[in-house]
Amino acid sequence: MGDAEQQNGSRGRVLIVDDEEGVRDTLASLLRRKGFTVTAVDSAPGAIQALQVDPIDVVLSDVHMPGMDGVQLLREVRRVALDLPVILISGAQSLDTALAAMELGVFGYLLKPPAVDELVGRLERATRLHAIARLKREALRLVGDAHPLPGDRAGLEQAFTLALETVHLAFQPIVSPGTRSVFAYEALLRSDYEPLNRPLDLLAAAERLDLGFHLGQRIRERAAIAAGRLLPDGVLLFMNLRPADLADPQLYDPGAPLSQVAMRVVVELTERESLDRVSDIESCVERLRRLGYRIAIDDLGTGYAGLSSFTHLSPDVVKLDMALVRGVDKDGRRAKVVSAMAGLCHDMRIGVVAEGVETEEEHQALVGLGTDYLQGYRFGRPLREVKPPSW
Ligand code: G
Ligand code: MN
Numbered sequence: 001m002g003d004a005e006q007q008n009g010s011r012g013r014v015l016i017v018d019d020e021e022g023v024r025d026t027l028a029s030l031l032r033r034k035g036f037t038v039t040a041v042d043s044a045p046g047a048i049q050a051l052q053v054d055p056i057d058v059v060l061s062d063v064h065m066p067g068m069d070g071v072q073l074l075r076e077v078r079r080v081a082l083d084l085p086v087i088l089i090s091g092a093q094s095l096d097t098a099l100a101a102m103e104l105g106v107f108g109y110l111l112k113p114p115a116v117d118e119l120v121g122r123l124e125r126a127t128r129l130h131a132i133a134r135l136k137r138e139a140l141r142l143v144g145d146a147h148p149l150p151g152d153r154a155g156l157e158q159a160f161t162l163a164l165e166t167v168h169l170a171f172q173p174i175v176s177p178g179t180r181s182v183f184a185y186e187a188l189l190r191s192d193y194e195p196l197n198r199p200l201d202l203l204a205a206a207e208r209l210d211l212g213f214h215l216g217q218r219i220r221e222r223a224a225i226a227a228g229r230l231l232p233d234g235v236l237l238f239m240n241l242r243p244a245d246l247a248d249p250q251l252y253d254p255g256a257p258l259s260q261v262a263m264r265v266v267v268e269l270t271e272r273e274s275l276d277r278v279s280d281i282e283s284c285v286e287r288l289r290r291l292g293y294r295i296a297i298d299d300l301g302t303g304y305a306g307l308s309s310f311t312h313l314s315p316d317v318v319k320l321d322m323a324l325v326r327g328v329d330k331d332g333r334r335a336k337v338v339s340a341m342a343g344l345c346h347d348m349r350i351g352v353v354a355e356g357v358e359t360e361e362e363h364q365a366l367v368g369l370g371t372d373y374l375q376g377y378r379f380g381r382p383l384r385e386v387k388p389p390s391w
Contacts, residue, residue, distance in 0.1 A: 010037040012127030013054065017047040017061035017073065018089075023112075027060070034120050044068035048076050056084065058107070058126040060119075063090040063097055071100050078105065083133035085126035089114055107311065128344050129310050135344075139301030139337050143323035159195050160205045164215070166192035167202075169222050170382035171230075173389040174238065174353055174375040177363070180391060183373050184236035184266065187223050188382045203242060216245040224257035227264045230386050238266045238296060243273050246284040254291065262292035266317060269295065271303025281312045296353070300324075300341075315350055322356020322376065329365035342370035 014036045018024040021042070028040045039054050041047050043065060050056070059077060063070035070088045077086055085107035090097065098109050107129075108122045171185040189199040196202045206215040220239075227237040239258075241251075250256055258265065267288060275281055285295055296317035297309050301324040309315075320338060328334045342352045354366045357376030366374060379389040 011035040012057040012123060013037045013039070014123060015047060015050055015054070015056045015059045016040040017042075017044060017059065017065070017070075019043060019062065019065040023062070030116065031120075031123070034116075036123065044070070044073035044076065047073060048080065051077065051080060051084075057130045058123055059084060059086045060123070061086060061088055063088050063094075063101075064092075071097060074101060074106055083130060083137075085130055087122055087126060105308070125348070128347055132310060132341065132344050135337050135341050136301060136303070138333075139321075139324050139341075140303075142333060142337070143301060143321065157209055159193070160202075160209055160211065163191040163193040163196040163202055163205070164218070167215075167218060167222075168192075168384060169219070169226060170384055171226065171386045172375060172382040173380045173387075174373050175379050175389050176372070177367050177374055182232070182235050182389060184238050185226075185231060185386060186238040186268075186375060186382075187219075187226055187240075189219060189240070190382070190384075207244065212242065212244050213248045213250070216242065216248055217250055220251070220256070220258040223265070224261055226386070227258070227261040231264070232386075236264055236266055236294075237261075238268055240268045240270070240298065243269060243275055243278045243281075246278050246281065252287050252291065259291050262288075265292075266294045266296050268298040268319065269309075269313060270298040271301075271309050272299050274303075275309055275312055285313055299355075301337075317351040317353060318345055319353040319355050319375075320371070325354045325356050325362060325366065325376070326358070327362070328354075328369070329359070329361040335365065335369060338366070338371065339369040342372075346370065 011034065014031055016024055016027050016038060019042050024040050024042065028038045031038050039050055041050050045068060047059065047061065061070045061073055074086050077084055087108040087110065088101055088106055089110045089112050091112045101109055107126050110119065168190055169187040170190045171187055173182050174184040174186060176183040189202065191197050191202055196205055206212045223237060223239045231237060245251060253259060269275065278284065288295065294316040295313050296319055297313060297315045298319050299321045300318045301321040303309065320341065324334055324338060328338055345352050351373065352371045353373040353375055354371040355375050357363055357366060357374045357378045359378060363374060363378050380387060
């Protein structure tokens, strides 16, 4: 795999775009000394051309250039490469340019002359995220989308009311195979009312009835009881949060029940739904962190999010979707994606959970591939009571 190779020989492949020869040469030789593979061009059209020819991990471009400027370049790059990180360097601080660049999804914005350590750090991070984005696309090709959303229902309101009466949480252990200990439990939504007992159906019903916040609050109240009273000491609670719930002010209320135990809670945000629909997701996540929550990306490998879930969420943990885990002991392509993903996440100090581990063979294979934590029927089904895992 190209991404893995590049880590042996080079720290990453950088395309430098600057119309000033002196700046260009200085940057190029600096970055080559630091171990990057460098291509340098003097204009935005030159950059677009270079992208067709050379494999590039990150673009480092001047903002002010005759003809096409850095922001227009960013737009052009997005046309040909959706996930390619672009870092702009500007001689002058211009808020308008910075804002336009942000809106288009610029990866970084630096002032000239950039501090060497910061520049190198950003380029390394960009390179890794680019590799992750490509692995995710590969994962998606392997597993497809296994969870289509449910269709319409008659008597939805009635059904929802009945379902709400029996809403509860089920707990499934997430284990640390190295120490044979329990790292956390994931709280999963359940209802005993048959027509809506699949969590996705229940959530979809709540959404259609405009009762999404209400259901979310009910779930969080129960999760707070679990984190505060049911779990053993030192064990974390993973809890799913719908992207739409990020807009509920109650979530950020320091007096809300779950806020009291936020230090013990890891919030899972799924890749399955688009996070781009949530306005200002970064500040939502920042507020959650300030309350003490940690953040996990759920269902990794099933979303279309490209780079954006990583750049928006700066996760503490990622959870590899079970579709990627299934048969990982027999399927070399899955194994390759899992191991490369685990390696990159470790470089960024992100913990890796493999979900849906069903067999002993998958368990052993995943340990060998470098995943930190495991969850699945192999260790325990989701149960109404908090039960220890089986080894
Ligand atoms: O979207 P999320 O990853 O939170 O969903 C987890 C779901 O996967 C839960 O509904 C849970 O019951 C289910 N699950 C957990 N472990 C396993 C497993 O080992 N195999 C299968 N098929 N499903 C699992
Ligand atoms: Mn989950």
